[in-house]
Amino acid sequence: MRSQDRTRSMILRRRLAVALAACVALTGSVALAQQAAELVGPPDPTKTVPAEPLEDWVIDDIRKMRAYPEQPPIIPHSIEGYQLSVNANRCMTCHKREFTQGSGAPMISVTHYMNRDGQMLADVSPRRYFCTECHVPQADVEPLVGNTFIDMIHIGSQPAESE
């Protein structure tokens, strides 16, 4: 009957639409995958490749410029064997305010003494306790990928007009 025909043709049309969409999705994703980044590493992951030499750490005690003001400064000295645990925080034994006179180390930033509401605390905030979550030493190696970072002083800002 006519009503049955319409329902049937609607179902068929819907099925056709779904099948067509699936085909488009499949070919489209294949096309996109050709452009996406591939896995890096040795061409044959199952083969044994010679190990690269271990990197040298940059531990010359020279402070490096930060790439942006709020960057956690990198660690310019060796931290080998430094215990950073619930029991002991070796970093703080030089960089905490009360120890800086004896050690000569830069004091940790005041932001480390603030809780998340911006209130000043007497001691280091617990959220800043584990230093190496943000601060790292540098190794003397080439970057793994290309870097297009532009320092913000090079991004144009119009100077104020003089009088």
Next chain:
Amino acid sequence: MRRIKRLLIRVWHLVSRPAATLSLGFLTLGGFVGGVIFWGGFNTALEVTNTEAFCISCHEMENNVFEELTRTVHFSNRSGVRASCPDCHVPHDWTDKIARKMQASKEVWGHLFGTINTRRKFLDHRRELAEHEWARLKANDSLECRNCHSEVAMDFSKQTQRASEIHTRYLINGEATCIDCHKGIAHELPNMEGVDPGWKVPPEIQGEELPQATVFDELEKRVASAHAALR
């Protein structure tokens, strides 16, 4: 009581009279040889208790402190010089060594009665045990450190800048001894609450001239005050 007294009298009669059947030579030389054997045996047994293998024969030591030592610079380093348990915990000189061995009877007690025979007990005692060792090394001016390390033999040009500065300021001047700053050099640190590092300036002299200030610091101060006056 009377039996003991009679026994003692009989022993005294035996040793206070000349030997009836044994010759003088036998007794003197035999005594001499026996003494040598005894002394050698005693010392050998003492040295056996001075080895790393003996120390880590207890699981309390092997699983806790020895395992922590294997991750430090005293176990594996560039020059391949390894320090084991007796190098740091037993003095080299004979008199100090015997004194330490007598103190070690407390450790035998601890082993027999299981003072730290579980991980939990060890962790609870860690601060107390560490404090004992810190006090010992502070009292003998880090004698065991100086078994291998000597401040007059340090080549400061080979150390990093921080290390050479701090060693010059504190170690060479005699202000601090090794253990004041190098706690945790061999085993993990306990809860360090209330333990200040060795370079902390005591509050009573904060703001004043430091004891390790040299004439150059005085000169710097005068130059800085002169420049401030010029502004």
